[in-house]
Amino acid sequence: MMLALSFLRSWGGGRRGLPVLLAAVLLTAGCSTTPERAPRGKRVDPAARDGAPARWPFDLNQVPDAQPRVEPLRRGGPNKPYQVLGRSYVPMTADEPLRESGLASWYGTKFHGAPTASGEIYDMYAMTAAHPTMPLPSYARVRNPLNGREVIVRVNDRGPFHPGRIIDLSLSAAVRLGVAGGVSPVEVERLTHEEIRNGSWQR
Known part of the structure; x- marks a missing residue:
């Protein structure tokens, strides 16, 4: 875009x-989503179009939620300040709650198999997401207010960088939420380490 x-x-x-x-x-x-994201270890052809594969290997509606677990947060690496498209971003480095409402997009074949901002390999069939400032890694609940669907995703990447968009979902997460047709409104809630430890994140 x-x-x-x-x-x-x-x-x-x-x-x-x-x-x-x-x-x-x-x-x-x-x-369908943001091609510009924080620098990665592997360059992706900017002229290639993003989207879903011609055929899905399995029913993406059956992909289970990510299972939250406490993971250490680093002040450097993927959580250090960065700039994209002339705008500065300062990621969170503490285990704090975060709640947002805005638009969600998703990314698929163009980035499938490429390194994420955290260094992990992006898998469009996994329950993951990208967020511009949430500490990496994090776990978040994403809710579609239009149909009431919810998913738990592991946030391991940076983006999106379009005004108004607050999260970039994997293809599987977008399908389960019913937002794979395009940019859609969502509610995002980061799960804190304390909520993960005591199990209060579960509904």
Whole structure:
């Protein structure tokens, strides 16, 4: 999506700029999620379109929630301040609660098998997510207020970097929430270590 917007900004008009404008419109129409994310160990072709595979290997609605467990938080590494698209982000480094309401997007084939910001390999069939400032790793409850569905995801990546979007879901998480059709409203709640220890996160 941001690639398409950069094309539009650079378009000066005129007949010679028309092909660039048309390409930008096509790219915008094909965007389902954010291609720009924190630097990773493996470069991904920015021209490749993201999306779902032609065929799913199994029923993604049957993928179980991530199982929360207490994992140590580092002040450096994936939790150090960073910049993307000219904007600065300061990740949380303490085990604190976080609740947000906003838009969710998802990412799939374009990043499948590539390193996440935490160094883990992204698996679009796992119950994971990306968040711009939540400490990595974290566990979060994501709820779709339109249908009442909820999932528990392991947050191990950075993004999304579009205004208004608060979380980028894996394909499986998006399917289970019923938001795989595009950007959708969600409610996000980070699970603290204390909630994981005493089991109060369970509903």
